[in-house]
Structures are given as structure tokens and as C-alpha cells.
Amino acid sequence: MSEPLPRFLASLATALLAACAGYAALVLSATSTVEIRALDQIFPFYGWHVQALTAAELSVACQGLALGALLLVALLGLMVLPAVGRRELSKLLVEISSAGAGLLGALRTLSRQERRLSWAFLVLLTLVRVYFSFANPEYDDAVSYEVFVSKGLLATSAYYPIPNNHVFSNTISLLFYQVSPGFWWSMRLPVLLISTAATVLLFAGLVRRSNFRVALVAVSLFSGLQLSLYHAGVGRGYWLLILLAVVVFFSTLELNLERGRHRAAWAGLALAGVLGCYTVPPFVYVLASAFSWLGLGVLRQRAWPQLGVLAGIGLSIGAGAVLLYAPLLLVSGGSAFVGNGYVAPLAPGAFWTGLPGYLWHNEGFLAGQRTLGALITLPVLAFLGWMFQQVRTNQLSAQPARQLRALGVPALWFMAFPYAIIMVQRVFPPERVLLYKAAFFFILTGLVVDWALSRWTAPKFRWMRRGLATLAVLFGLYETYSVVRVNPVARGTNAAYHAGLHWLATQPPGAVLIPEPTHNLFFRFYAHTQARERTWQIDNMQRPNTRYSYVVAFPGKRGFFQPLFAFPPAYHNSEVEIYRMPNSYPLNTKPWRHD
Numbered sequence: 318m319s320e321p322l323p324r325f326l327a328s329l330a331t332a333l334l335a336a337c338a339g340y341a342a343l344v345l346s347a348t349s350t351v352e353i354r355a356l357d358q359i360f361p362f363y364g365w366h367v368q369a370l371t372a373a374e375l376s377v378a379c380q381g382l383a384l385g386a387l388l389l390v391a392l393l394g395l396m397v398l399p400a401v402g403r404r405e406l407s408k409l410l411v412e413i414s415s416a417g418a419g420l421l422g423a424l425r426t427l428s429r430q431e432r433r434l435s436w437a438f439l440v441l442l443t444l445v446r447v448y449f450s451f452a453n454p455e456y457d458d459a460v461s462y463e464v465f466v467s468k469g470l471l472a473t474s475a476y477y478p479i480p481n482n483h484v485f486s487n488t489i490s491l492l493f494y495q496v497s498p499g500f501w502w503s504m505r506l507p508v509l510l511i512s513t514a515a516t517v518l519l520f521a522g523l524v525r526r527s528n529f530r531v532a533l534v535a536v537s538l539f540s541g542l543q544l545s546l547y548h549a550g551v552g553r554g555y556w557l558l559i560l561l562a563v564v565v566f567f568s569t570l571e572l573n574l575e576r577g578r579h580r581a582a583w584a585g586l587a588l589a590g591v592l593g594c595y596t597v598p599p600f601v602y603v604l605a606s607a608f609s610w611l612g613l614g615v616l617r618q619r620a621w622p623q624l625g626v627l628a629g630i631g632l633s634i635g636a637g638a639v640l641l642y643a644p645l646l647l648v649s650g651g652s653a654f655v656g657n658g659y660v661a662p663l664a665p666g667a668f669w670t671g672l673p674g675y676l677w678h679n680e681g682f683l684a685g686q687r688t689l690g691a692l693i694t695l696p697v698l699a700f701l702g703w704m705f706q707q708v709r710t711n712q713l714s715a716q717p718a719r720q721l722r723a724l725g726v727p728a729l730w731f732m733a734f735p736y737a738i739i740m741v742q743r744v745f746p747p748e749r750v751l752l753y754k755a756a757f758f759f760i761l762t763g764l765v766v767d768w769a770l771s772r773w774t775a776p777k778f779r780w781m782r783r784g785l786a787t788l789a790v791l792f793g794l795y796e797t798y799s800v801v802r803v804n805p806v807a808r809g810t811n812a813a814y815h816a817g818l819h820w821l822a823t824q825p826p827g828a829v830l831i832p833e834p835t836h837n838l839f840f841r842f843y844a845h846t847q848a849r850e851r852t853w854q855i856d857n858m859q860r861p862n863t864r865y866s867y868v869v870a871f872p873g874k875r876g877f878f879q880p881l882f883a884f885p886p887a888y889h890n891s892e893v894e895i896y897r898m899p900n901s902y903p904l905n906t907k908p909w910r911h912d
Contacts, residue, residue: 325405325580326626328396330633333587335389337640342382344474344644350375352471353648360464360478361857362834367476368650378647382640405580412581416571420518423525431529435520438533439513442540446512449550449800450505454808455842457481458504458552463842466490466503475648480657484645485595486554500846504552512549515560516540519756522567523763527720530770534763534789539756541793542685544749546800555749557596562603562753564589566731569607570723573614587630587637594638598654599750602735604634610730662743675745676736682748683755685796694758700765701725717768725764732757813892814839817869818848820888820895827866828854832878836869836893864904868896880909 350372357366396402427435455462465473465487473487486507494503516536523532539545548555564585571582586607593600608631615623639646645654662668681690704721707713713721732754739746766785773781818840821829831837837857844853859865870880872894880896887897 322405322580322583324396324401325409326583326629328393328402328405329584329587330629331389331393331396333591333633333637334640335386335393337591337637338382338389338643339386341640341643342379342386344470345375345379345382345647348375348471348475353475356468356472356476356648359468359472359476360838362478362837365478365653367648370648375647378643382643409580409584412578413584416578416581419525420521424521427524427529434533435529438537439516442516442537443509443513445546445797446509446549449546450501450509451550452804453547453550453800454804454811455500456551456807456811459500459842460838461487461490461552462500462504463838463845466494467498467845471644471648475644477645477649477653480659482645483554483557483597484642485592486552486557489557490552505550508549508552508554508556511560512556515556515563518560518567519563522563523724523760526567526570526724527764528767530767531720531724531760531763534766535756535759537789538762538792539759541796542683542752542755543796543799544682544752545755546796547803548749548752550800553749554596555752558593558600558603559753559756561589561593561596561600563756565593565603565607566727566757569610570727572611573723573727583630587634590634591637591641594634595641597750598660599746602738602751603731603753604631605738606731606734609734610727659746660742660744663745665743668743668745671745672740679745679748679751680758683751683758685792697758697762697765700769701729701761704765704768713768714771717764717771720764720767725761728757728760732761810892811839813890815843815847816890817888817893817895818843821867822848822851824897825866826851828856828863829867829869830856830859830865831869832857833869833871833876836871840869859905859907861905864900864902865898868898870894870896870909878909882908 350370353367353370353375397406424432424435460479460481461483464478465476465482468476470488470491473482473491474484476482489507489511490503493507496502519539520532520536523535540549545556568582568585568589571577572579572586590600590604590607593603608627611627612624615621615627642654663671677691678687680694681687681692684690684693686693704713704717704725708718708721735751735754770782770785814836817836821840822844829840831840834857837855841853841855844851844855856863856865868880868882870876870878871892872886872889880894882896884896884899886894888895
């Protein structure tokens with residue numbers, strides 16, 4: 318890193334905190350305690366409720382955030398308006414422009430054949446992603462749409478009954494929802510655009526930092542990964558995490574340069590850090606990798622003042638994220654945020670016993686196959702170790718040695734360091750949370766492939782080039798097939814829910830009782846997206862003096878809600894039974910049991 322830029326960094330932190338506080342105040346100022354209490358009706362399950370918030374408490378929180386934002390804006394003005402502040406701002410804009418020009422310039426250096434191959438790959442990848450955006454069955458993103466996005470800004474920003482609200486991703490979807498309320502438009506189109514932007518940014522950044530071959534290998538293998546393809550076709554926010562992780566990674570690399578665009582890099586690191594945490598809290602794995610890597614550089618250089626810079630930016634990112642989450646913490650409470658099963662630590666014995674299997678299967682899945690994928694990871698790391706040995710003995714030529722030091726070592730750090738955090742937490746995060754790590758593994762793969770093809774260039778080694786190309790194509794076909802293969806089960810389940818709702822839509826209108834959460838959410842989702850012309854009353858529990866026309870349950874006495882009616886269901890499929898209640902049925906009786 319360069320010498321600290323005190324005024325610029327102070328201005329950056331102040332602007333960041335002012336924007337976060339102002340946004341949180343805006344969210345809270347547009348609501349009332351009545352609207353907050355009404356959130357409980359969106360997901361009325363498991364006995365979870367929003368916090369009991371008084372009008373006075375809401376007003377104090379809103380005014381405090383607004384006042385804090387105004388004070389920070391005033392402070393920012395005092396730092397930016399003087400000539401020295403304006404110069405810092407001008408330098409930042411110049412660096413941002415220069416960074417963009419650098420990425421475009423890297424792409425312009427490609428040969429005509431390389432450009433054609435790049436465009437062909439991007440078009441093919443986009444077609445596959447578009448297909449999966451329509452073919453992937455609605456699942457978690459249907460819940461996000463029904464519980465958060467379709468319910469407005471307050472629900473999206475402050476409601477957290479289940480750990481399914483990836484707030485920044487859902488906020489982007491909410492903006493699309495304002496244009497058109499359709500599910501594909503609101504949930505699936507944004508991730509298509511985000512995944513395309515992330516792919517182009519990663520490719521351009523790698524071309525600039527290494528060469529076309531490294532970039533093509535890394536981006537094509539990572540983008541073709543089963544998890545990558547699946548999450549590029551569902552609105553869950555994990556490609557947004559990847560995009561922001563790529564920004565953090567390249568910002569970190571820029572800060573490593575003695576004469577890098579450090580203002581732009583600090584701004585990218587800070588902004589991506591806050592937005593990444595606002596997307597999913599596990600973005601701290603990315604930030605921990607970045608700050609620990611920068612911290613090691615500071616320690617090697619003994620540039621002690623820069624430790625304060627790192628601490629200051631890190632605290633600013635944390636404070637900004639907390640401010641953005643202020644509406645959620647106020648309305649839903651901190652326990653909802655940190656008390657779910659995904660972050661609860663395992664017992665020490667269970668964690669350490671399960672860790673080897675977790676590492677094998679997690680890294681295997683991130684390399685392409687849960688059970689055998691680590692057999693790809695290990696040879697790549699072995700070849701990487703061989704390259705490091707050649708660097709030590711001065712047997713590696715200058716260009717690959719430079720790439721290995723400048724790109725390979727940081728990528729390896731970003732790939733490995735999250736496990737240090739995981740061991741402190743004693744949790745096993747789902748593979749989708751760590752999907753971004755696969756990008757760094759495939760960067761290493763690209764460096765190994767580029768080195769191998771550069772080392773063995775004689776005509777007798779032409780088979781290697783053809784063999785690697787064939788393996789890459791087979792890899793892509795297998796990963797694509799893997800996505801297709803896992804879809805039919807979920808699609809069949811969803812089709813059963815949809816068929817049940819469709820049958821109800823053909824029946825005379827009447828109140829519907831659906832106590833099972835999965836049924837309730839999906840019936841509401843399909844009613845909201847495909848039967849909007851009808852007025853629906855769908856309850857999760859029996860209301861006094863309400864005569865229900867229909868009761869929905871699982872077949873085969875599954876689930877906690879098991880009707881004991883003396884008459885058969887009027888509709889039945891593999892996932893749904895619907896009972897039509899006779900008008901003579903006694904009001905307020907409950908002939909069912911809850912297991």
C-alpha cells in the first residue's frame with residue numbers, strides 16, 4: 318500500500334456513513350408502527366413476531382439517523398469544499414476513469430481471434446443462463462418474492478422472520494418490481510444482468526492482470542460450474558456477492574501496487590464491503606481475506622501507520638453495514654439476525670469430527686463435483702506448489718513468476734483464508750455461501766494451465782492443448798447436465814402446488830385454510846403471480862366465526878397439520894389434498910391434529 322491519504326480516507330468514511338444513515342432514516346421515515354405490526358401477517362408461522370415498537374421509539378430512531386446523516390453531510394462538506402478537498406475528489410474521479418479505461422484497454426489488446434472466442438463464449442453462456450432463468454423451478458426466490466419483494470420497502474429492508482432476506486439483492490428486485498410485478502422480471506432478470514456484469518468484470522480484470530488464456534480458463538470454468546449456472550438463474554443474490562467479491566479482490570490487488578490507483582481502490586473496497594455485507598452477512602469472509610492480506614503487507618513493510626488506516630476503513634465498513642441494517646435490527650431484532658441455524662456454532666466435538674468431510678465435499682463441489690471434485694483441486698494445488706518451487710530455484714521464467722506472485726498468491730489466500738474464520742465460528746456454511754471462492758480456485762487453475770501450455774509447446778505436446786480443451790468442454794457439459802438433473806424433483810413439487818392452486822381458482826370463491834407453511838407460501842405465491850384477478854382469503858390458522866370453504870393439507874398424514882375429516886378430499890395429488898367444506902359443517906370446530 319502507499320502512504321495514507323488522511324483527508325481522502327476521512328472523506329470516504331464520512332460519505333459512506335452519511336449515505337448509510339440517510340438511507341436507513343429514509344426507510345423508517347416512510348413507515349408507522351401500524352405498518353410494522355402488520356408485517357407479522359406476512360409470515361405468521363413458528364410463533365415469530367416483530368418487536369413491540371412504540372411510535373416514540375420509532376420517531377427517536379428515525380430522527381437520530383436523520384440527524385446523524387445531516388451532521389455527517391455537513392462534516393463531509395467541510396472536508397470536500399476547500400481546495401484541497403476538491404483536489405482529492407478530482408483525483409478520485411480521475412482514478413476511477415483511469416481504472417475503467419484500463420479495463421477497456423485490456424480488452425482492446427486482444428487479438429481478433431481472441432475477441433471472437435470471448436464473444437462466442439459470452440453469448441453461449443448468456444443463452445444457457447437465460448434458459449435456466451426460465452427452467453429453474455421457483456423455490457427460495459419465490460419465498461423472497463412473496464414475503465419481501467412484493468410487500469414493499471419496509472418488508473424488504475426490515476422484516477427478517479427467516480434467514481431468506483438477502484436485503485440488498487431483494488432491494489434491487491424491488492426496484493424492478495416497481496416497473497413490472499412479474500416474478501421473472503423482478504427476481505430472475507436482475508441476477509442475469511448482475512451475473513453478466515460480474516463475468517465481464519472478472520474476465521477484463523484477469524486479462525489486465527495476466528493474459529487472455531488465464532482469463533478464459535478461469536472465467537469459463539467458474540461460470541460453467543453447476544452452482545454458478547444455477548445461481549445465475551435464480552434470484553437469491555449469490556452472483557451479487559460474487560460481483561462485489563471481485564471488486565474487493567481487484568481493489569486489494571491495486572492497493573498492493575506501489576503506484577496504484579489507491580483512491581479508487583479504497584473507494585471500491587469500502588463500497589463493495591458495505592454492500593456485500595448488506596447482501597449477505599457471510600461477506601465478512603471476503604473482507605477478512607482482503608484485510609488480512611493487506612495487513613500482512615503492512616507488517617512486512619513495517620508501515621505501522623497504515624494499520625490504523627486498515628482499522629479505520631474496516632470499522633467504517635462495519636459501521637456502515639450496521640447503519641444499513643438499522644431498520645431490520647429495530648423491527649426484527651438482533652436475535653433474528655444472528656440466532657438462526659446457519660450461524661449457530663456446533664459443539665466442538667461435532668465440528669472437528671465433521672471438518673475433514675466438510676472440507677473434502679465443499680472444495681469438491683466448488684471444483685465441480687461434491688464427491689470427486691477434490692480430485693481436481695488437489696492436482697491443481699500440487700502443480701501450483703511445483704511452480705512455487707521453480708520460483709524459489711529461479712527456474713520459472715519472469716512472466717509466469719510475476720503473475721504467480723501478483724495474482725496467484727492473493728487468489729490462493731482468498732481461497733483458503735475463509736476456513737480460518739470458519740474454524741473460529743465452528744460452523745459449516747452451505748456451499749452457495751462460499752461459491753465466490755471457486756473463482757479464486759479457477760484463477761489458480763488458469764495460471765497452472767497457462768504455465769503448462771507455455772512450458773510444453775513443442776508439436777509433440779499438441780495433444781495436451783487438445784486434451785485440455787476436450788476436458789473443458791466435457792466439464793461444461795457435465796455441470797450443465799447437473800443443473801438439469803436436479804431440477805425435475807423441485808419442478809414436480811412446484812407443479813403439484815401450482816395444480817392445487819389452479820384447481821382452487823376454478824372453484825367458487827371462498828376462504829381457504831392452509832396451516833402448512835410451505836403450502837401457504839406457495840399457494841399465496843401462485844395466487845399473487847398467476848391468479849391476480851381473483852380476491853383470495855388464505856389463512857394460516859382458523860379465525861373465529863370464519864366459515865372456510867377449503868382446507869389444504871399434505872397427503873399421507875405428512876406434516877404437522879393432519880385433518881381428520883369424515884369425508885375424502887375433493888382434490889388430490891402427490892403434494893396436495895384439498896377438502897371442500899360443506900356449508901352444514903359446524904362453525905369453529907377443529908377436527909384435525911397438530912403434530
